Amino acid sequence: MKIVRREQKIPFEAKDGSEIRELLKSESERMSLAEATVHEETKLHFHKTSDEIYYILEGRGVMEIEGERREVSEGDAVFIPSKKKHRIYSGKNEKVRFLCLCAPPYSDEDTVMV
Template sequence: MEIRKLADQPPFTTKDGSTIRSILDAANAPVEKQSLAEATVPAGGATERHWHRDSEEFYFILEGRGEMEIDGERREVVPGDGILIPAGAWHQIRAAETLRFLCCCAPPYRHEDTFFE
């Protein structure tokens, strides 16, 4: 059985500029097909617009308010919103208030699978 406490996971910055704490991924558990992390984007901040060749992502907003852009379409996001980001889709999230959200990637997140304009 694999159980990881979020509070025990050290934060790191992804290539897109968000602060992440991996909850379960290949670095801390025998994960093969997905990863789960908590991401934080400070008020007024944004991730760098990017896409992933391999990974499909889900974001689940826990706290804050912001704007999600996927392939040019923009929508407000608030706590309780689940967001599908298909593999290959350009995306960016902007924080009107500090955003805290869960991010699930399948296959697991890798820096090498993050591409920019």
């Protein structure tokens, strides 16, 4: 059994500008804790092969996929197919924290900035 504690993982900045802590990774998927800070957005990007699921843990924001924007908040899940341009905006006075599940696992090489 593998248990990972958030505090044990050092955050890094992903290519899209979000703060990431990689929690678990296997050959077929990866789960990370991600955060967009107050009044900011991640950079518009897409993944060549990875599908993503965002699960909003805390805060409010706006999810954009291929130009369509929808409000998201705690408890919402968003499916992002590969090759679809996307980003998330944090709320006006709060950050948005979310779990990001990627299959196959996230890699910088798979991420294309727009």
